[in-house]
Amino acid sequence: MTYGEAVKRPLLTLLLVSGLTLPVAAVSPAAADESAPPADALAPFYGQALVWEPCTESECAWLTVPVDYDDPSSASIRLRVSRTVATGPSDSRQGSLVTNPGGPGVSGLDFASYLADVMDPTVTAEFDVVGFDTRGVGDSAPIVCLSGAQTTRWLRTDITPDTAAEQRTLMRRASALAQGCLTRSPEIARHVGSDDTVRDMDILRQALGDDRLTFLGFSYGTYLGTRYAELFPERVGRLVLDGAVDPSLDIMQISQGQSEGFQLAVTRFARDCSNRDSCPWAGPARTVLAGLNTVLESLDQQPLPTDDPRPLVQSQGLSAVFYAMYSPSMWGLLRSALRQAVRGNGQGLAELASYAADQTGPNRYATNMASAFPAISCWDAPAAPGPSGLASAARRWSRSAAVPELARAMSWGNAPCSVWFGHSSVPPAPAQTSTTQPILIVGGTYDPATPYRWARSLNRQLSTSQLLTYRGDGHTAYAGASSCINGAVDDYLLTGAMPPEGKTCS
Numbered sequence: 374m375t376y377g378e379a380v381k382r383p384l385l386t387l388l389l390v391s392g393l394t395l396p397v398a399a400v401s402p403a404a405a406d407e408s409a410p411p412a413d414a415l416a417p418f419y420g421q422a423l424v425w426e427p428c429t430e431s432e433c434a435w436l437t438v439p440v441d442y443d444d445p446s447s448a449s450i451r452l453r454v455s456r457t458v459a460t461g462p463s464d465s466r467q468g469s470l471v472t473n474p475g476g477p478g479v480s481g482l483d484f485a486s487y488l489a490d491v492m493d494p495t496v497t498a499e500f501d502v503v504g505f506d507t508r509g510v511g512d513s514a515p516i517v518c519l520s521g522a523q524t525t526r527w528l529r530t531d532i533t534p535d536t537a538a539e540q541r542t543l544m545r546r547a548s549a550l551a552q553g554c555l556t557r558s559p560e561i562a563r564h565v566g567s568d569d570t571v572r573d574m575d576i577l578r579q580a581l582g583d584d585r586l587t588f589l590g591f592s593y594g595t596y597l598g599t600r601y602a603e604l605f606p607e608r609v610g611r612l613v614l615d616g617a618v619d620p621s622l623d624i625m626q627i628s629q630g631q632s633e634g635f636q637l638a639v640t641r642f643a644r645d646c647s648n649r650d651s652c653p654w655a656g657p658a659r660t661v662l663a664g665l666n667t668v669l670e671s672l673d674q675q676p677l678p679t680d681d682p683r684p685l686v687q688s689q690g691l692s693a694v695f696y697a698m699y700s701p702s703m704w705g706l707l708r709s710a711l712r713q714a715v716r717g718n719g720q721g722l723a724e725l726a727s728y729a730a731d732q733t734g735p736n737r738y739a740t741n742m743a744s745a746f747p748a749i750s751c752w753d754a755p756a757a758p759g760p761s762g763l764a765s766a767a768r769r770w771s772r773s774a775a776v777p778e779l780a781r782a783m784s785w786g787n788a789p790c791s792v793w794f795g796h797s798s799v800p801p802a803p804a805q806t807s808t809t810q811p812i813l814i815v816g817g818t819y820d821p822a823t824p825y826r827w828a829r830s831l832n833r834q835l836s837t838s839q840l841l842t843y844r845g846d847g848h849t850a851y852a853g854a855s856s857c858i859n860g861a862v863d864d865y866l867l868t869g870a871m872p873p874e875g876k877t878c879s
Contacts, residue, residue: 414445419579423454430486431457436580438508438573440564448560452573453512454505455482457489461498468610469581470500470866471574473507475592475616475849477567478745480511488589491852493863500866503581507597508573509558509565510745516561518553518744521736527743528730532688533673533767533781540760547788554748555794563795565745566752571600575608585610585810587866591849592616592823595814599804599831606808611869613862614838615815616849619827621803621834624754624787625766630824632770632783638698638821639665640775641846645701646708653712662775668714669694669778677719681735685719685726691782693725698821699848751793755800759791804834812838813865813872815850815858822848842877855879 423434436452439445459466474484485504489497506513519527527546534540554562574597578586587610590598595614602609622630643661646652654664669690676684697707703725710721726732731739757763767784771777790796812835816828825842832840843850843858850858857878864870 415439415442415576418445418449418576421576421580423580425456428455428482430483431455431489433482436505436573436577438576440560442569442572450508450514450561452505452508452514452577453482454503454577455485456504457486457497457502459497459499459501460494465499466501467499467867468501468583468585468587469503469578470496471503471505471577471581471586471588473504473588473590473594473597475590475594476510476742476746477507477593477749478510478740478742480740481505481507482511488852493859496863496866500587501581503577505577507570507749509561509748510742511740514561515741516554516558516565516744516748517741518550518557518748521738523549523553524730524738524743525732525736528692528726529683529686529688531673531686532691532785533778534785535673540764543785543788544760544792548792550744550747550789551751551793554744558744562748563752565749566797567597567600567749568604571597571604574601575605578608583610584608587611589613589851589862589866590615591851593618595823595831596620598812599806599835602806602808602810602812602835603804606806609806609808609810609812611810611866612812613815613851613865614812614831615851615862616820616823617814617816617828617831618823619830619834621801621830622827623801624757624790625762625784628783628787629766629770630827631822632774632780634821634824635695635698635779635783636775637819638846639694639779641819642698642704642707643775645704649708651705651708651712653708653715664715665694665711666776666778668711669776672719673778677714677717677722679718679720679723681723685714685723687778688782689726690714690719690722691778692729693722694776694779695782696725696729701846747789747793751790752795753797754790755796756793757787757790760788763787763791804831806835808837810837811865811869811871813841813862814838815841815843815862817843817845817847817850819844819846820848839871839874841872842875844877844879850878 425432425434433455436454437449440448472485481504485502489502509516530546531539534543585608588598596618598612598614643658646661647658654661672687672690676686679685697703713721731742733739763784767781770780774780814828814832816825818825832838851862855878861872
């Protein structure tokens with residue numbers, strides 16, 4: 374079985390680039406309104422019409438938006454948009470369902486086409502399914518911070534530095550990543566923040582001909598949906614936020630929450646592994662965890678050979694484990710890769726790590742994810758702590774962790790955001806919106822990347838929201854195996870009807 378075959382639906386992820394985790398900063402609606410340009414300055418953008426043309430599996434168009442919303446007339450960029458047209462009669466059409474797969478840094482085009490294929494036909498009969506590459510991503514003025522060779526070096530950098538020399542190497546390469554964005558993509562580097570994307574979404578809504586935005590956001594996409602409700606409360610339609618991000622948390626709180634989420638997930642993986650003949654280690658879950666720790670710890674000092682001239686290093690092994698935790702459909706591949714590693718072969722883990730990084734060959738990558746993820750994440754957040762603060766958090770988080778190396782990586786992965794060239798000046802804060810529209814939040818009890826408590830917290834922050842709980846493994850729930858979740862979300866999208874309060878699906 375290949376890696377692509379193992380993942381029947383795309384993984385909807387807060388992506389990990391060398392262990393980097395998603396930092397989130399919320400900007401209050403009042404602060405955003407004060408800096409808004411006059412409405413007439415944006416009139417040319419709001420007045421545009423989309424010109425659709427055939428593209429892979431759907432049809433596509435270009436949307437023009439300002440580079441800088443504080444100075445809309447200075448320069449503009451084009452965002453790539455895709456659409457799968459509703460299949461039902463025109464008199465039953467409800468408008469567009471705009472989607473976002475998460476990230477940040479993940480292309481939304483193929484993902485929207487995928488959703489249109491797997492969603493219930495009753496939904497796709499009434500909605501055009503629309504995807505778009507957010508600014509700085511994919512085909513939408515992609516930000517480039519590293520060459521292919523530099524990307525490979527960054528992804529192979531030791532993300533659990535044990536010595537002062539290793540810390541200096543990590544921080545130096547993190548600084549080079551930040552400087553590379555300014556050097557290679559100077560026009561867009563300071564304008565890839567999420568608030569700019571949210572303003573782009575409102576221009577997209579208008580260009581699609583919708584009075585209100587109907588939106589299905591996963592993971593980081595839930596943050597975009599939340600910010601839209603804050604900045605454009607009167608234009609909120611039906612919002613589904615699956616795998617919720619809590620905007621009240623700072624960068625290290627986000628990282629700590631994810632660290633705990635991945636520890637829970639890897640413990641559940643170990644329990645599952647211990648009951649299978651294919652598990653590399655015979656015995657209970659604690660034996661599996663001990664074996665996994667031995668593999669990861671030994672990689673720090675002794676890389677494993679692979680089919681590539683370059684051996685498997687620890688950062689790749691960590692990426693492979695992180696990535697496999699996003700979906701139980703990947704657990705079998707991880708078991709196989711770990712069996713190889715125990716026998717002295719790192720090929721399986723290397724393939725998982727390459728798949729996670731969108732790597733297609735030596736120093737070649739299918740997307741600009743490795744640049745876009747830190748560029749967007751670090752801009753959105755206040756600065757992370759310096760090396761001493763990251764080291765302190767790494768020590769604290771790893772003390773009681775089932776897999777300490779994963780916990781250390783979650784802290785040190787924020788190194789780029791310690792040295793980034795610009796950040797939001799407004800601290801994280803609970804979401805506030807005056808919308809009266811019902812909002813549906815979906816949270817998974819064992820979600821590794823967006824812990825369930827974040828969904829509960831966002832539910833408390835958004836007064837018109839309701840929480841739908843998925844009791845199961847993996848990151849995000851809709852369009853997966855639970856017909857209960859799928860049915861509840863579909864009913865809400867089609868009719869606006871919320872599921873019963875407290876509803877839980879397995």
